[in-house]
Amino acid sequence: MLSKKISPYDLSATDCITTEIISAANGKIALKLIDFSADPDASLRFILKHNKTGMQLFPEVSRPDPDTYLLDFSFIEAFYELTGTNFFYLTVETTSNSNVHLYRLCPPSETAGSIKPAVLIEDIYLKDDIKEIQTERIVLLQPAADDSHAFWITLCSRNRFIQVTHICDLRGLSMRGGILKITFDLKPDSLEYVKTIFRFRNKLAEAAIAYDFTTVSTRKHGNMLRIKISLDLHTVTWNGLYWDIYVEVFDPENNRTNRIQITVPTRRRMFMKFLYNGSFHTPDDFYVYPYYTGGTKLALVNRAREQYDGFDIVLKEFIAMFLYNIAKPYWKKKHICLVDEKYSTRAQDNGYYFFKHCMENDEETYLGQKIYYIITKDSPDYDMIRPYKKNVVHFMTIRHMCYILAAELLVSTDARSHIYAQRSRHSIFTRYTKKLPFVFLQHGVTALKRVDFFYGKGKPGSCDLFVVTSEKEKQIVIDNFNYEPDEVINTGFARWDVLKDKSQDSHDILVMPTWRSWLEGASDREFEESDYFRHYAALLNSQRFKDLLEKYDLHANFYLHAIFQAHTESFHIASDRIHLKSFGDTPVNELLMQCKMLITDYSSVSWDVLYQNKPTLFYQFDLDKYNEAHGSYIDMKTDLFGDRAETLDQLLDSLEKTIQNNFRMEPKYEKMQQEYFQFEDHEHSRHICEEIKKWMKRK
Structure with missing residues (x-):
């Protein structure tokens, strides 16, 4: 096996060879190339190409028969950066009379959507994984999730692999009388259902509190297993915010027990958004609500009741969507940019100082955007933005909702979700805030706390432009968050303009x-x-x-x-x-x-x-x-x-x-x-505007 590093590449333009996976195990893959005939004098080699660096790896190849190629990938574990956005495309290169041609390997088009990932390497554990139950990771060969229609090799946890290859869907939920009752359908295939666990979401092993649901019944329902479970919520020691539900399954083929989560299907999500508001009142005067995560998995949240939990917010949302849709051309002409800070309650951080700079230096004209600041009416910082009241929008009003639907840009110190009261209850507006182009001003320097699991590229808090304060911090973001260098802007913080x-x-x-x-x-x-x-x-x-x-x-x-x-x-x-x-x-x-x-x-x-x-x-x-x-x-x-x-x-x-x-x-x-520090000129907001302008031109 040899390796070398080249520049990143575009694979979509290459020709495709239809490929069938014969077997995959112990780091080796047996492949059959269908309808492919190379020049007899041509040399042929298989190549792995890294999606980010363009690094090439060359597996050892043998041919047990004329139609089958056996590739040895047992070396690949050493080349993996253990993040979900790194993978290797599998390609074939032929050379004949100095003519080199690169091919993608693609699954048969009629079966591409039904091919399950093939497990190549098992039993990968991280040395610094100190959780109570260590996470096993595996190397998979599977059809790519992009437009290349190629095979790629990637790393994921075994639990994630079980999750995506097996159905586990919610069918019913109630919390009457403090008894949580859940019905779900599990398609086990060769797996055996063990039990369901209710677990406090916490990264500390000492705080890994969990409770077993009572399995009320399991019965066949077509090709599914319909399972009913219950848990007395009065018996739970409520000491945290988020609680997850895990279904344990046992695989007799490899003698492993794994955990997957219950998926909330679309119709159930709509029901939870608009019609269901059940809760359990705890002794600490908190309320436990069911919700679904960004990955549509069922979970519960234990929190104080908030002012935006009522159905009046749902009514406002429908009115806002109606007003926006009947006057969409008007809204689009406004070219709206929204600015906010922590849950839209404050005006004393990078968001406020960026907004203040824009108002006082006519950056609206420079950027071609109408810039508005989102804030609650009762904010203790309201006097700070009062001089710019024409450009102030009150949080969770119908006007605020319309502006979110029309916005072309969000500039914020925190995640997109802070522009809306999405933690209070499920909202259809989640889908709109997720689509907003986002400049992340940051609340603090990225160094002393790992946040790439949330703010990394492709993660729930990902952005389009990531503001940093130094070349050191920029390198941290590039190395750990998977952003490209031109997506990370070293400008310093807007609040440092007055510091x-x-x-x-x-x-x-x-x-x-x-x-x-x-x-x-x-x-x-x-x-x-x-x-x-x-x-x-x-x-x-x-x-x-x-x-x-x-x-x-x-x-x-x-x-x-x-x-x-x-x-x-x-x-x-x-x-x-x-x-x-x-x-x-x-x-x-x-x-x-x-x-x-x-x-x-x-x-x-x-x-x-x-x-x-x-x-x-x-x-x-x-x-x-x-x-x-x-x-x-x-x-x-x-x-x-x-x-x-x-x-x-x-x-x-x-x-x-x-x-x-x-x-x-x-x-x-x-x-x-x-x-x-690169800049200490107290012109950080101006530098941010200049970088936003460059980014808008590149779009």
Whole structure:
């Protein structure tokens, strides 16, 4: 086997050879080339071509008979980047009298849609997979999902393979009296049904809580197995936001047990969108709702009841679609661009400063777009956008819905879903927001938390243009998110246009930790029992911390992440030098500019402080747990631009050292600061507009 690297290629223009898979196992494939006759003097070789890099791999080939080619791909595992957007096309190259011709290998057209993937290699496990149950991955040969009609070789989990090759469809659901009853049809083929599991969605092994459904009945229904299950929701300890439902099946051929999920068919999805609003009221005054994931799989969400859960929103949606469709030419002429921030409730981040720049510099004319800011009527930041009220649209109004239907561009700090109240209940508008061309301004620098599983190309949060702040960050996105270089724009953040050090006369230290996925949606009780709460409560009530503030005449502002703001009142402070800050008290930008230094854990606001040449301390008491759940793109122990502490005493030692150094950054961190920023001209919004303009011309 040899390999070499060439530039990416276009396979769609090559000729096709109809190919039948005879067998596939243990890394070897037996193929029959149908109606193919090469020149007897021609040399022939099979080639794997990587879809992104164009790298070529050449398997060993033998011919057990004239019509059959046996290819050995056992080497391929070593060449796999373990991401779903990397694959290899299988091609054939013939050479005769210096004439080289490349062919695609394609399934017979009449059977292309019914060919199941063939398993080539089994038992692939990642070394860093530390979940309670490790994920087995397999290498598959299957017809491509693009327009090439070629075979490709790809990597996926065995559970995913079982999911796509077996039917498991929802047929009924009810939650009356707190008893969750589900009916689903399973086409098992050679598999045997074992049981159904209700599992808290969490990346931490210690939080892997699961409950077994009671299997009420299983009976034949045509070629399907109709299964009825039930679970008493009163017996569940509700300690998280999302809960998944897994069906366990056993394969006697390989003695393996796998898990698949229940798919919600189209008609059932329509029913859940518009007619079903059943729920279960928990002891923590939360409500459990059934929903379906982006992959149309049945799941449940445990959350507080929200104002957009009612059927009045469904009525508004129908009215908006009617008004849009009867006046579509009018809406299309407006060339609408929508800008928003976190759930359209704020105006203090990159979205607001980008919008403000556009309003004050006539970027609407430059971009050829009518730019509107989406925000709730009761936002505490409403005064920030009041001067531009002609370009403000109120969240979840009929006008807002019409503008989403007509929009040509979305510019946001967060995922597309934040432009609409899609977490409240199922909405038909999901399909429209998913189609919006999207410029992702980001909320923070991508480095300290892995988010490619969501924001990666082709993932639920994918975008068309990805804004970054440095060449280092750009390379992280290219390497891990699968974007092309021209889809990642190094402009810096829009909010940095106004970012300047205002700490000269300040006495403030800012304590601003980030969130934890395993506590998202937690009740006050669950939050207060967590290590996260206990460590920060210990800091805020530390006598030594209070003494340091008193000794050096300082004040500390404690600001919880937006996702945890509901738990601010859980913290009780007995010092007039420590202040709890909530949304609306002071814009985050102001807190970052006024502080003399920052204490955080893994928050990317540390880059905002670094931009101002001010020091940051990293309090990482739960690094192993954080890495298990979130992970990072840099080494926390060697690549941070500030001292890190794992205990309260270490943190307070570093704090006193920083204070005594008059809040100056250490030279080694100053050097790192110089490597991080390309632009420090406070014209970041202008750079973003220039890149959007270039992108629009390329479209």
